[in-house]
Amino acid sequence: MKIEFSSHFLDKKEEILKYINDFNKQGTVLYGGTRNLIKTFDVSDGLVINVKAFKIPKFFNQFVYAYIRKSKARRSFENANYLINHGFCTPKPIAFIEEKNWFGLQKSYYISEQLEMDLMFRGLTTNTDYPGFDKILKAFAQFSYRLHEKGIEFIDNTSGNTLIKKGEDGRYEFYLVDLNRMNFHQNMSFELRMTNMAKLTSNEKVLKIICAEYAKLIHKEEHLVYETLKQKADNFQYSFHKRRELKNKILFWRKKKKL
Known part of the structure; x- marks a missing residue:
């Protein structure tokens, strides 16, 4: 077994390991x-x-x-620390644990501090009347720009993997989760930046606000940023639903075969 704890949580190590050892019987299921x-x-x-x-x-x-390759648990832990060290937010990383046998990896765990969020980015794609809607999306565009300027490509950049918390000063902070897939670049091209945001949503109202703010920061025409991102978002949604439709057909076929 490989265990690595953050130095900030070493005093909780033994207690946390007891929970991991009894993982199947204790705890509250979140997902x-x-x-x-x-x-x-x-x-x-x-x-x-x-x-x-x-x-x-x-x-x-x-x-x-x-x-x-590094395990997903280890990559999650290391990427979380990388984000924090570069000025970005994610729930505080506590530890990763890997259980192996003679052949390879068996169970693995990533442990972080539970974050009490105000909302998930997905909420903005379904409720365009959310208080502070425009302000949050402009702040998100600024956050995405900073991320890209640092060369951070968050591959699973979906609407469910950004948590939003409003600070006491009224500013919004964006916390990334599900971190096991990230790439790091010296520079990110315009195309790569747009591709990186394409999984978020195809909601026109959301994208127009994000693109208007992002265009100012990247010094490009607003219509070019919007048209590029909207096309990539639509393509992603089309491919995603096609894959899901195919998967459902295959699973249906398997169920019929079992009968």
Whole structure:
């Protein structure tokens, strides 16, 4: 077993490890998907932790994640620290844990501090009357620009992976989650920047506000930024729904075969 804790949470290490050892029986389920399971645990002194348990990799990938590539849990931990060290927000990283056998990686966990957010970016795509709607999106465009200027490509940049919190000074902070897939560049081209934001939404009202602000920062024509991003967003949505439709057909076929 490989265990790495942040120096800021070493005093909680033994307590947290007890929860991990009894992960299946304790905790509150926050998300239970087919790939990963996320639970929260109340630790002493008011600390609430978020534990993401990754699904055991398929046979060949067990070897890959043990000897060739870093595990998703480790990448999440390291990328979280990278973001914080470069002035960006993410729930405080606490630890990652890897369990291996002679062949490769088995269970793995990424542990972070649970964040009490005000809303998820997705909420802005479904409620355009949300208080401060324009202000939040302009701030998000500025945040995205800073991220890109630092060469950070957040691959899973979807509407569910940005959490928003309003500070006491009235400014909005954006916290990135689901961090195991990130690339780092010396420079990001305009095309790559637009591609990186294409998974967020295809909502025209949302995109127009983001693009108007982003265009000012990148010194490009607003219509060019909007048309490029809207086209990429529409293409992504089309491909996403086509893949889901195909997957549902395959799963339906499998169910019929079992019957």
